[in-house]
Amino acid sequence: MKAAVLREVNKPLEIEDVQHGDPGPREVLVRTVAAGVCHSDLHFQNGAYPYALPVVLGHESAGVVEAVGDMVHYVKPGDRVITCLSAFCGHCEHCLTGHMSLCQAPELQRAPGEPPRLAKNGEAINQFLNLSSFAEYMLVHEHAIAKIREDMPLDRAALIGCGVTTGVGAVIHTAKVEPGSMVAVIGCGGVGLAAVNGAAIAGAVRVIAIDQVPSKLELARTFGATDLVNAAEVDPVQAVRELTGGGVHHAFEAIGLKVTAQQAFKMVGRGGTATIIGMIPVGTMVEIHGPELLAEKKLQGSNMGSNRFRVDMPRFVDFYLQGKLHLDEMISGRIGLADVNDAFAQLQTGEVARNVILFE
Ligand SMILES: NC(=O)c1ccc[n+]([C@@H]2O[C@H](COP(=O)([O-])OP(=O)(O)OC[C@H]3O[C@@H](n4cnc5c(N)ncnc54)[C@H](O)[C@@H]3O)[C@@H](O)[C@H]2O)c1
Ligand SMILES: [Zn+2]
Ligand SMILES: [Zn+2]
Structure with a gap:
């Protein structure tokens, strides 16, 4: 599959052929339909926040479930989902006290020694924030997705994956x-x-x-x-x-x-x-x-709007479909994966609200 890989800080992302693994227990393979370019991606690209390289960036996305691994009951192939980097374990102190967005349990990633979720001809590629959305497919833990209704357009649903959940959530949950x-x-x-x-x-x-x-x-x-x-x-x-x-x-x-x-x-x-x-x-x-x-x-x-995203995201979808959330106006441009570096350059000018990468 095509994916945008960061190999060196402050260098352009390279569009490369990367392989994803098959879904293991509790994992879901999602076909990416749309991915927003958030300023946080840029903070990691330019090194303001360090991350293990090489990595496929991107974390604001929506798509369609392609395949599920063992023990996944929440979704089935064909379901439409929004991703969220706030993957939650469900049994740590943060999760059990209703602060799932603070969960940092390592079990949401594959354990060291297991085959990596992403690789290029045998070379492991790091997954970004449980997701790596700048790729045609995402192999994620089932606790990193929220199922949404069928009539929600996925380019606008992608915005809910980070920016909307973060901004609205900061207001209604954190503050x-x-x-x-x-x-x-x-x-x-x-x-x-x-x-x-x-x-x-x-x-x-x-x-x-x-x-x-x-x-x-x-x-x-x-x-x-x-x-x-x-x-x-x-x-x-x-x-x-x-x-x-x-x-x-x-x-x-x-x-x-x-x-x-x-x-x-x-x-x-x-x-x-x-x-x-x-x-x-x-x-x-x-x-x-x-x-x-x-x-x-x-x-x-405020981290990711102090979300409980499996509850919040379907509600935000309803808000959009009722005309209360203005997602149409948030999309400044619909672009291809190869344009991701131009989208980063535009972010630095402050002129754009959101560029959204479309994969179809
Ligand atoms: N806490 C979280 O969980 C979380 C989640 C997502 C994004 N973020 C962060 O939120 C921030 C905003 O993200 P974004 O994607 O909306 O960024 P953006 O680049 O799209 O928007 C930034 C805006 O700030 C304006 N701006 C820049 N300098 C300014 C100044 N001195 N005074 C007034 N306005 C100024 C720009 O014109 C632009 O409109 C980033 O730091 C991003 O990493 C945090
Ligand atoms: Zn973001
Ligand atoms: Zn937890």
């Missing part, structure tokens, strides 16, 4: 935004737009979208933003304080920078919470002004 809250979202890429949309669904009375690219701010309005702040023109902290008379209840950072994480903390009012979604590079420290903690301000991280 538990109450109806009537005032919310600010810094960064209007796929993840930030999903957070804006999630805030609107949660009943936020004000949703302030912040970006540096005017077209992204306009797009944010479609997703439910009530106010727009161009951070290239004004100080976003001051702008949010003025718009809200002292600060928002919830700020979300959806970029992955020290400066914007600090802005998120500064723009929440007394008792408010800043939730950092962006992947801040390894080694970077985030600073806050200590006395602001006396105002009971909180700073927290």
Whole structure:
């Protein structure tokens, strides 16, 4: 099968012929139909986050079950699924206390000594975050997929695989935004737009979208933003304080920078919470002004929207089909696998919401 392989940090992905194994116990072979290009893929491509190489990147996808291994009862060939990197074991402390997105059980991957899921002529290729979606097939643990209804278009379903689950989940699960809250979202890429949309669904009375690219701010309005702040023109902290008379209840950072994480903390009012979604590079420290903690301000991280994805993803599909989630507007381009390096270049400009790779 064709797959996009990262062999060296900061080098283009190479489209190579890679082999996948047969599904073993509890494994599912999925034919990839669509895969979104998320900024997190870029963080691993450029080394901001290290990963064992060579690796097939990609982690935001949807497809059709091709074959299942022993003991798989959840899906059968022909079922439509969304993948999720938050594969869960179901019996660790995190899983049993309802925090499945924090599960790190090693059993979701094949054990050392077993044949690898991905290989090229005998050379093992690493699987990325339990998935490796930039490939025509994915061989995954059955706990890395959610089954969805048949009438959901799979190019838009792919977006739910990471960006939507992350952005909406940060709002409704991690931060538990109450109806009537005032919310600010810094960064209007796929993840930030999903957070804006999630805030609107949660009943936020004000949703302030912040970006540096005017077209992204306009797009944010479609997703439910009530106010727009161009951070290239004004100080976003001051702008949010003025718009809200002292600060928002919830700020979300959806970029992955020290400066914007600090802005998120500064723009929440007394008792408010800043939730950092962006992947801040390894080694970077985030600073806050200590006395602001006396105002009971909180700073927290959010991983994959604190999801329970087998419950969440079918609900997000329903939201889309009811017109509440704006996935059509999130797709900036439909591209081929060979265009993946161009999609990475576009991500750096901030101009795109999501490029989606189509495999058919
Ligand atoms: N926590 C998680 O589980 C999780 C999951 C998925 C993605 N992420 C991370 O979320 C972040 C966003 O991902 P994405 O795919 O939406 O990225 P993206 O590149 O599509 O969007 C980033 C947006 O931020 C804007 N921006 C850049 N610098 C800015 C600044 N200084 N001020 C205001 N706006 C600015 C850009 O114009 C762009 O619109 C990334 O760091 C990604 O790795 C985290
Ligand atoms: Zn992602
Ligand atoms: Zn677990």
